[in-house]
Amino acid sequence: MKQTWRWFGPDDTVKLSHVRQAGATGVVSALHHLNDGRAWPVDEILKRKAEIEAAGLDWPIVESIVVHEDIKTRTGRWRDYVENYKASIRAVASAGIKVVCYNFMAITDWTRTDLDYPMWHGGTALRFDMVEFCAYDVLVLKRPGAEADHPPARIEAARQRLAKMSESQLAKLEQNLIGWVPAREFIFDRDSFRRALDLYKDVTREGLRENLFAFLREIVPAAEEAGVKMAIHPDDPPFPLFGLPRIVTSAPDARALIAAAKSPSNGITLCTGSYGANPDNDLVAMAKEFGPDIHFAHLRNVTKEGDFSFHEAEHLEGDTDMVRVVAALMAEERRRKQQGRADWQIPLRPDHGHAIVDDIGKKVNPGYSCIGRLRGLAELRGIMRTLENVPAENWPR
Template sequence: MRQTWRWFGPVDRVSIDDMLQAGVEGVVTALHHVPTGVVWTPEEIAKRQAELAVMKDGGESGLKWEVVESLPVSEDIKKQKGDWRTHIENYKVSLRNLSEAGIEVVCYNFMPVLDWTRTDLAYRLKTGATCMRFDYADFAAFDIHILKRDGAAEDFSEAVREEAARRFSAMDEARQQLLTTNLVFGLPGAAENFTLEDVRQHLAEYASISAEGLFAHFVDFLEEVVPVAEEVGIRMCCHPDDPPFGLLGLPRVMSTEADYKALMDAVDVPANGITLCSGSLGARPDNDLPGMMERLGDRVHFLHLRNVHRETGDIKGSFYESEHLGGDTDMVALVAAALKEEKRRRDAGRADWNIPFRPDHGLDILDDQNRKAQPGYPAIGRLKGLAELRGVMTALSR
């Protein structure tokens, strides 16, 4: 398993030097400043490669850009509206340019409107560490009382509605604004962040798109771009919905093992693969992460290893980010399944036997709380997670 680390470019408060001291082997990054739907040019790709190749003192880092996360899919493509055909053509050009630069793995997602959703970006644990959290009642308070989405109340149980009303009545304007900002934060590092009005407009445009319709649009996208990826030697890998259940009345198409099976069957070529994120998928109790790695492993091109603690046994419920070995997913069993898949690939002579993974997210601990890095991406918390995962890998490999 190849140890990688997500980096948001020169603005990231976790530096190239920090990554090297953590002992990572490769870098996961993207052109976060380029608007969605626009071509990633060879010049911009080369600039990012040059930025991560140099340490603070000017010495060579030896690190290379190995995984793209993410090459975003526009809302126009998902809805098949506006400039969606142009955006697909631009996506193909970007894939070709990335391949020319020597990059072989591209992570992306097909989540409508909100790419990931948390109600709290700095939830305090008993230890004093902070983490990201999704509180279902707080989300209901936002949906029903702040966003005021038509029909929102019908999506929640009576108990959740009552708790949401109680919490909203206790919120001052600042608390309402903070909750709104957290929920529409957008994809980490992205060039665009939505306003509340942007969200309302997108919801109106999605009103006529069912889950079946969104999946059909997804397949249309894949049928266009995957042949290009296959041709140029790129492995595409779809990230799951986060959280892996419906929100805001929007369709979800990548939340379960069955969803991923449908994805692979729809465009059945090796270049059409999976980002197996144990944190996103692990937020619902019916997802068996070690089993998914065993059954779907042939098409797992990238791994996000993180853990969450579910606060209820419901499919839709509250959860918070936990220590990498401390949540509800059996991380040792998942790593064992990944190592087993790597051995199978080596024995079969596959060039892509070494599966890249990164220690996804992490608790803000120690000096992380002063550094104020990208939410979910602290230096020390991720280093602790990587150390724990590295220990598991070493022990299992013996």
């Protein structure tokens, strides 16, 4: 598998030299300073590509060309933004980039209540605590209809939890939930977030899903013509938040998405953490079933705690059998190579590493510290190197 690394551009505290030292050969990046729905200029793409290649790396994957909220709701200037998206696909293709990872999450993108949850080893991890989320959703934000989305026992536990929070703890929780996400060019306060939620008040799960399928029917032909593989990232967490529907959370969702615009250019990003937080998902089975349509893999692990709470585990721990997942992906690579597919190699990146060793206390993008991901990539590389030296018939199934 091709080993890659998420890099947030020149302002990232993890430098391209660090990426090479971690053993990755490819960079996953985007023009984050232009992520507002405009069409990406080719010269800006080539400038970023030259910077990456000067460090001895290549840039095979864009993550992400933002999908504007107008596209998700089919309101406002959605038609212009769709045309801009097609133009950006063509532009990255002209620079030799062949995979675009994107998501269709309404407003929030990936969400955690805690960005520095203490782990047993002394480092920190990302965590989602459903009780704390409920406390904010029901008792602080006071979203209309929020109480109907949470069982009474959870709401009571949230009241007790909120009563023990200091003002600074509450402010930190609010910042984590609505005020920050990597690579986003704007932040919300409470009032602006309420206004954003109001845009989705009449959007059902079925409606949002149809909007996604309509978007795919628009962009997939352009991607196919340009030789680009579109790889949707699942919703994270894989359940509704703030009353917003989630539509890419499970194997049936992935199945429906692939069928909605059948094409070699329409596929998925297998994120073992996002799909793994859904107890209904079998990640090994998904890696096998969707193998031909997996264009990218985010490999990380989570430990589910019950009542939809979870934390990011070490890459080889948690609830997902990472050895069997990697074996399934490498088996898919063998099949592709035998079929003569040019895209036989599946790119992966280690995702959401812990903050450990010298990264503890440093200013980093949460989940994207250097040493935790370096450790994760080394562990994944160990799995791959072992499997390469074992007959395929003896690989774990």
